[in-house]
Amino acid sequence: MPKTTVAELTVDELRELIREVVTETIAEMLADPDAGLELREEIREALKQSIAAYRSGASTTPAESLAARLGLEW
Numbered sequence: 001m002p003k004t005t006v007a008e009l010t011v012d013e014l015r016e017l018i019r020e021v022v023t024e025t026i027a028e029m030l031a032d033p034d035a036g037l038e039l040r041e042e043i044r045e046a047l048k049q050s051i052a053a054y055r056s057g058a059s060t061t062p063a064e065s066l067a068a069r070l071g072l073e074w
Contacts (some may be wrong), residue, residue, distance in 0.1 A: 004016065039047070054060060067074035 009017065064074050
């Protein structure tokens with residue numbers, strides 16, 4: 001396959017190439033790095049307990065408060 005240089009592309013071809021590269025880059029940036037990994041059983045159980053507690057009306061801490069307590073910017 002002969003190589004094409006950018007200089008040989010039409011404006012529309014260059015725009016399409018840029019669009020494809022930007023789309024791929026955004027998809028990579030937004031991809032879940034943990035996709036396909038399994039949760040450890042103790043984490044799975046802790047999440048189930050947390051969800052059950054929330055659904056039963058247990059008090060929760062707003063994320064903003066927790067972030068402030070940990071010195072994180074939210």
